[in-house]
Amino acid sequence: MYKYWLWQPWTRPRCLSTGHRTARLGRLCRSLRDTGFHEWGFVIYRGVYGDDDAWNLFVQCLRDNVHLDLERGSAQRGALLEQYAQWTVIEDSESLDGASRDDVRQRFVEWREGRTVTRPANPFPQPTDPSSVLPRFNYCLYVDRECLDTLGPHLAAKPSDISKPHLPPPPLVVIIIDGNYVLGQDAQGPFPPIDGSTARYLGWGYFNTRYLCGLYDELHSSRFDRPEYQRPPAIAPGGSSSMPSV
Incomplete structure (x- = not known):
């Protein structure tokens, strides 16, 4: 995975001092507080090239959806968390144009292995190593x-x-990839074959960007492979819609 080093005291974001245990996005707040690592958000890999205007619009719409998701429940907390959000975009037309999901997973693993995350010194033993639960690196x-x-x-x-209040538009969809998934790790199942696998869990899935912050929060304490997992071509969360061209 990636490394943690103990270091000097740090400054706590103001939104993390009280009332975070039962608040929406509380797991994210606790993570920022307990690890001292004040950077959160998924890394985004661009796999299609040739229309920069469409790509820029896609990224802007994704950021708009993240903003709305952060404000859900508490606009003040959302505004504070937004200051620490890092939705890192990685572009490389030579190696990522039309890349497979497995290729992207490998690129992501290489990216995270090159990162070192600092953590403040703590006089008490930690029940779990935060390095295993930060969604940004998983x-x-x-x-x-x-x-x-x-x-x-x-x-x-x-x-x-x-x-302004409105009915949600059709979903803007991304693929979420599990960096710890090993091809062939799950037994074959009764599902239609995708990428040669009939297992329930494929190590990836489609996700509506409107709910990315909630997903990031949940992945601090659960895995993407969970009862709510929506097997492609269904779009999570809920699976009420599917990718039309898949």
């Missing part, structure tokens, strides 16, 4: 052609003022 996002194609319907139904 999962990444991938945008392929099918995901980029969800931009058009999403924009067509998106209101001009996202701050």
